[in-house]
Amino acid sequence: MPINKIVDSFDEAVADIEDGATIMIGGFGIVAGAPSLLLEALGRKGSKDLTMVSNVTGFGKDVWSQLGFKFAEDPDILVRNGQIKKAIATAPVSTIYQNNFERLLRAGKVELETVSQGTLAERIRMAKAGIGGMYVSVGVGTVVEEGKETKIIDGKKYILELPLKADFALIKAHKGDRWGNLVYRRTSRTFNAVMAGAATVTIAEVEEIVELGELDADAIHTPGIYVDRVVVRPQVIEAEEIEYSAEVKESYQKYMDRKGN
Amino acid sequence: MQEKATLDRQTIALRVAKEFQDGDVVNLGIGLPGLACNFVPAGREVLFHAEIGVLGFGEMTAPGEGDFELVNAGGQTVHEQPGMSCFDHAEAFVMIRGGHVDISVMGAFQVSEKGDLANYMVPAREIGVIGGAMDLASGTKKLIIAMNHTTKDGQPRILKQLAYPVTALNCVNLIVTDIAVIEVTDRGLVLKEVAPGWTPEEVQGLTEPKLIIDPDCHDIELM
Structure with a gap:
């Protein structure tokens, strides 16, 4: 039997994500790089009490619409639907407005664990690598240190941080093949490549599926061993509507003017 | 006597960028710091790093002209340039x-x-946005803070002791504000430059700890 990790639809790809699951969500926080269509499918499925591990909690549309951007995709759907019980994130709220997550947090409807970004990436990578813990100096003397074991190594204080594993990792890549080999584009690699393999099941949303061998063996970013399912985005999504507000345009004009001085 | 003025965001960013030396790897935070990528002194080659996973990117693009898969830490689209590398x-x-x-x-x-x-x-907000700030404050060789010298109601933001929760201890090397450039040293805060029209005494009046006035203290160059 040839190996075939390609599934036919986004609904099928997330069909076994049940209530109470811990899910990792790739990307950085903007729409590009977020597994938007997997999130929309999970929104349709309606699984509840999810623990969400991600860089931000206010995904894509919700954040960027405040800055005058408009996107066809809606990766913020799980938060808005109230499907999240707990979030583990580095930037849970926005500094410029109140996002959907903050509204739920203030209403006591969600829990939050805030982690520094490098520690989040390494805790995820530890789960993927089977490492039981690591000592980091980031967070010494801050709220992050509270309640954690510390150790002096070579005269410097470190905090013990533990791995972070999930049931499912939802990630986005540029191209994938039926073995689950993936490549990403530019800054979309971000948490996507880190999370691949850190969950029991890793599901990759890709722009394009290619034949085995089309991806250069030296250039594969995520070897297929870390990926369980691959699902392809419909081409029609390419036509995203993006509008810029007067504020965004004015801000750009200001720095162009200053630069010309 | 020149008219007393405070530096705008673009000019603070321009002053910050004068610190960048040939070959430096520089990470720019969200907001004002991000603007500094546009003001690298002519002839200097600087590598900009963003925690999203890119090294060696160029200036910000005009709205609508960028690639949404090539952004800085603030999610703003930036120009690609030769030698740039991407990673996770x-x-x-x-x-x-x-x-x-x-x-x-x-x-x-x-x-x-x-x-x-x-x-x-x-503190009043109760929810923090740590992002990559703790990592960057702990890990980079030189930390430059770009901010307004006082709060909106005129209270000092350079203090003897922090009143707000700590991001990292003993990490800041240089502070560039809308009225001054201050170096953090073992002997205390050294006032190196003031905005045109300001005296060191006036800057001291808006700063809680005692400033050491550098003998060469001069006006911030605005170009």
Whole structure:
């Protein structure tokens, strides 16, 4: 039997994500790089009490619409639907407005664990690598240190941080093949490549599926061993509507003017 | 006597960028610090790093002209340039935490005279945005803070001791504000430059700890 990790639809790809699951969500926080269509499918499925591990909690549309951007995709759907019980994130709220997550947090409807970004990436990578813990100096003397074991190594204080594993990792890549080999584009690699393999099941949303061998063996970013399912985005999504507000345009004009001085 | 003025965001960013030396790897925070990528002094080659996983990117693009898969830490589209490399988030932070990034520029709510930094949470809000700030403050060789000298109601933000929650201790090297450039040293805060029209005494009046006035203290160059 040839190996075939390609599934036919986004609904099928997330069909076994049940209530109470811990899910990792790739990307950085903007729409590009977020597994938007997997999130929309999970929104349709309606699984509840999810623990969400991600860089931000206010995904894509919700954040960027405040800055005058408009996107066809809606990766913020799980938060808005109230499907999240707990979030583990580095930037849970926005500094410029109140996002959907903050509204739920203030209403006591969600829990939050805030982690520094490098520690989040390494805790995820530890789960993927089977490492039981690591000592980091980031967070010494801050709220992050509270309640954690510390150790002096070579005269410097470190905090013990533990791995972070999930049931499912939802990630986005540029191209994938039926073995689950993936490549990403530019800054979309971000948490996507880190999370691949850190969950029991890793599901990759890709722009394009290619034949085995089309991806250069030296250039594969995520070897297929870390990926369980691959699902392809419909081409029609390419036509995203993006509008810029007067504020965004004015801000750009200001720095162009200053630069010309 | 020149008219007393405060530096605008673009000019603060321009002053910050004068710190960048040939070959420096520089990480720029969200907001004002991000503007510094547009003001690299002519002839200097600087590598910009963003925690999203890119090294060696160029200036910001005009709205609507960028690639949404090539953005800085603030999610703003930037220009690609030859030699640029992309990588994942763990690698981006290995560079930061491993001490491979030369300069980090970020904003702040408060800085103490020992160079302690508070920039992730306003206590009244109760929810913090740590992001990559703790990693960058702990891991980079030189930390430059770009901020307004006082709060909106005129209270000092450079303090003897932080009142806000700590991002990292003893980490700030240089503070560039809308009225001054101040170096954090073992002997205290040294006032190096003032905005045109300002005297060192006036800057001291808006700064809680005692400033050491550098013998060469001069006006901030605005070009």
